Amino acid sequence: MSQTSEIYQDKPQPLPLHELLSRLLKSEKTSHRHPLPIMGTLQDLNQAWERRPLLDFINASLRGIGQVGFANNPITGLLITLAVFIQSPWVALMLVVGVVVATWTAYLMGLDRPSIRNGIFGLNGALVGLALGTFGTWGNGTGNLLWVLAVIICAALSTVLMQYIGLWMAVYLGLPSMGVPFHIVTYSFLVIALYVPQPFFELGTPPPFPNPAESLDGVSVLSGLITGIGQIFFSGSLVSALLIIIALALCSPMGALVAVLGSVIGLVTGIVLGVNLNVLYAGLWGYNSALTAIAIGGIFYAPNRRSLLFASGGAFGAALIGRLLSLVMTPLKLPILAMSFHLGTYACFVILQRSLSSLVPVAPYSIA
Numbered sequence: 001m002s003q004t005s006e007i008y009q010d011k012p013q014p015l016p017l018h019e020l021l022s023r024l025l026k027s028e029k030t031s032h033r034h035p036l037p038i039m040g041t042l043q044d045l046n047q048a049w050e051r052r053p054l055l056d057f058i059n060a061s062l063r064g065i066g067q068v069g070f071a072n073n074p075i076t077g078l079l080i081t082l083a084v085f086i087q088s089p090w091v092a093l094m095l096v097v098g099v100v101v102a103t104w105t106a107y108l109m110g111l112d113r114p115s116i117r118n119g120i121f122g123l124n125g126a127l128v129g130l131a132l133g134t135f136g137t138w139g140n141g142t143g144n145l146l147w148v149l150a151v152i153i154c155a156a157l158s159t160v161l162m163q164y165i166g167l168w169m170a171v172y173l174g175l176p177s178m179g180v181p182f183h184i185v186t187y188s189f190l191v192i193a194l195y196v197p198q199p200f201f202e203l204g205t206p207p208p209f210p211n212p213a214e215s216l217d218g219v220s221v222l223s224g225l226i227t228g229i230g231q232i233f234f235s236g237s238l239v240s241a242l243l244i245i246i247a248l249a250l251c252s253p254m255g256a257l258v259a260v261l262g263s264v265i266g267l268v269t270g271i272v273l274g275v276n277l278n279v280l281y282a283g284l285w286g287y288n289s290a291l292t293a294i295a296i297g298g299i300f301y302a303p304n305r306r307s308l309l310f311a312s313g314g315a316f317g318a319a320l321i322g323r324l325l326s327l328v329m330t331p332l333k334l335p336i337l338a339m340s341f342h343l344g345t346y347a348c349f350v351i352l353q354r355s356l357s358s359l360v361p362v363a364p365y366s367i368a
Contacts, residue, residue, distance in 0.1 A: 138205060
């Protein structure tokens with residue numbers, strides 16, 4: 001705490017970007033241009049449930065799930081949970097445990113209430129639950145209470161890291177921490193599980209592809225495009241992916257469209273580079289590009305032709321970064337997770353800040 005005080009004494013008091021964004025959202029009025037009342041960010045709901053602790057907590061947790069895909073809408077979070085449940089009830093349970101623990105930890109730490117209420121501190125816990133739930137099903141994790149305990153510990157740590165890393169990155173780098181805490185705790189867990197002799201956590205190999213592909217097929221390419229968005233939430237099921245796209249569109253139709261654009265760019269890049277078709281059809285080359293496109297083209301910058309152009313370039317860059325990271329991570333038996341999304345998006349932030357200051361950052365864009 002003393003280090004934080006020194007920062008504030010030496011400089012003006014900048015808010016961490018996640019707090020700034022949440023406060024901008026707090027003042028946002030619900031748009032009546034949406035065809036459905038459940039669309040947008042539903043900030044009126046935040047105000048209505050502010051003094052109803054249980055509903056407020058459920059609202060914050062569901063928003064935390066949606067925020068994984070930059071969708072600040074509790075209905076979106078509920079539909080995504082259903083989508084994950086369709087593919088794997090166990091992973092869905094771990095998702096709920098992760099986001100609930102992360103959100104509750106933020107309350108216990110007395111962190112910024114608007115940030116908590118808008119799901120900012122829940123998103124890393126949700127990712128922890130999704131990742132450990134998924135990797136656990138490959139080994140001895142399904143139904144194993146030790147894995148649940150691991151999610152609880154890692155999700156709580158992600159909230160602590162979100163607060164302090166978020167402050168440091170905002171003050172010194174001018175960047176949002178996004179999923180950095182998730183990567184720190186998840187990679188720490190995976191390294192321990194893989195390389196530290198212990199009898200508790202076993203990581204198996206990913207399941208084989210159900211229908212091995214030998215040549216390009218239009219239907220499979222379309223399926224890979226859709227599941228590329230589902231893989232944002234570790235979901236390779238086509239039905240789950242379609243439901244996730246609908247969920248994202250409830251919060252921001254523009255965000256969902258840009259996500260599709262990013263997935264297309266990632267998939268096409270993989271085809272051009274000669275990536276294994278099974279990997280492409282599973283959507284594993286779409287999700288990082290989709291996230292990068294959403295961040296640049298529809299969230300941190302208001303959508304226009306220039307931001308969409310940079311979003312496309314960022315999606316392409318994220319795909320290339322993913323290729324390079326896989327060369328390093330695969331021999332280590334580690335997944336790249338969303339590392340290429342973060343590196344690609346941060347590179348875009350730096351370039352835009354220095355060369356195109358006319359693209360002004362805005363609160364998460366929620367109206368098509």
